[in-house]
Amino acid sequence: MEKKEFWKGFGSALALVVVVALVWRTSLIQQWIPWQYLPFDMEMSKAAKTNLIEDFLDRYYVDEYDGDMVKESIYGGMVAGVGDRYTYYMTADNLEQYLQNNNGHFQGIGVKVYQTEDGEVTVYSLMDGYPAQRSGILEGDIIKGVDGVDVSSFALNEVAEKMRGPIGTSVEVKVFRPSDGKTHTFQIKREDVVMKSVNSKMLDDEKGYIQITGFKENTYDQFMEALKDLQSHGMKGLVVDLRNNPGGLVRAVYRIGDELLPEGLMVYTEDKEGKREELVCDDKYLDIPMVVLVNENSASASEIFAGAAKDTGAATLVGAKTFGKGLVQRLFTLPDGSGLNITIQKYFTPKGTSIHGTGITPDIVVELPKEYVVGDEVPVADDTQLNEGIRILNEKI
Known part of the structure; x- marks a missing residue:
């Protein structure tokens, strides 16, 4: 009798649990899948x-x-799905900034900023002679407001974009200056700011130095101006510094290569169908001893020049192994103003070497002193790579 009562009670309890479970499960399904009773096309x-x-x-x-x-x-994720970091989607705003960067100029105030780990957008450089410098903004100033808007929580690109605008218009920039603990506000009129990608100087009476920081639309003109100036000062040997140069436009590096490299193949590319395209230098070039400085941040177009200089024997490569980006991208613009940057070719040095993923090992490997990291500005006295280049030129001039 007791057993019958037990099982009777157990059965009732079990039935109750089942009912509760069914109710809960039904509720859960209805909560998470509200479309369950609607027609659903699996295709x-x-x-x-x-x-x-x-x-x-x-x-x-x-x-x-x-x-x-x-x-x-959604669009960005779709393109990212191919698994190539160099193939990506750009919004219309991103594309506009991209084009301005490649053109080598933009409309703004001429200030370079970075974002610290705690989110502060900080001035690290002022472009010489441009509005930001003339206004009194200093390196180290922290951007707090733009046109009355608090930008403390803004992303770096958002702050930079707010400071840009049509030539002749004014922008109000509020900064906090750690050096005096005060807030300063500046009214600055925007101008057309030309980005300088070439720096040059005579190292001594015989040796010239040209640093190229990127290959943009206006880089060739800046390069030729620098080259002619060095030649007018009696240059007999040249150091071309491509350290920390991330690359840029292939047509820009080709035009410069055509001035410095001997007649013959500079680089060739192949697309997905195996179609080959060649860039060939003519027989008119600057035939003087040359050293090319490279490091871990020398990439893409920089490696095109470095690879050709090494393979043709036109220069001695000095420094550290390069980045290793042997791909060529093409920009496609879409009707709504957005764009796609797509890898369309792989490139090869004159001897047929693909450097993608491996980089180029210099003829002479020289590391910087341990107290400096890649990207630092190194005083000439401590610049072991530059000094090795100077030593090589001394032997060849």
Whole structure:
């Protein structure tokens, strides 16, 4: 009798648990899959799936969100899916900045900024002769406001974009200056700012030095101006410094290479179909002893020049192994102003070497002193790589 009562009670309890579980499960399913009773096409189009996801977000996401940003992220994620860091999608704003950077000029105040780990957008350099420098802004100033808007929580690119604008318009920039503990406000009129990618000087009576920091639309003109100036001072040997040069436009490096490298193949590329294109230098070039300085941050177009200089014997490479980017990208613009930067070719040095992922090992490997890291500005006296280049030129002049 007791056993019968036990099983009777157990059965009732079990039934209750099952009922509760069913109710809970039904509630859970209805909470998470509200579309379960609607017709659902398992072969739905990408557009339909995107719209469905958007409907879910609109209906259930707990906070407000930027719908346009979500859509832009879809495009970016789609392109990122190919797994190539150099193939990417750009919004219309990103594309505009990209084009300005490649053109070598922009409309703004001529200030270079970076963002610290705690989010402070800080001035690290002022472009010589431009509005920011003339206004009284100093290196180390922390940007706090732009046109009355607190930018303390803004991303670096957002702050930079707010300081840019049409030539002749003014922008109010508020900074905190750690050196005096005070806040300063400046009214600055925007100008067309030309980015300098070439620096040059005579190292002594015979040796010239040209530093190229990037290959932009205006780099060749700046290079030729520097080259002619050095020649007018009696240059007999040249150091070309490509350290920390991330690359840039292939046509820019080709035009410079055509001035410095001997007649023949400079570089060739191959696309996915194996189609080959060649860039060839003519027989008119500066035939003097040359050293090319490279390091871990010399990439892409810099490596095109360095690889050709090494393979043709036109120069001695000195420094550290280069970055190793042997890919060529092409920019495609879309009707809405956005763009795609797509890797379309691989490039090879004159001897047929692909440097992608491996880099170029200099003829003479020289490390900087341990107290300096890659990217630092190194005084000439401590610059072991430059001094090795000077030693080589002394032997050849």
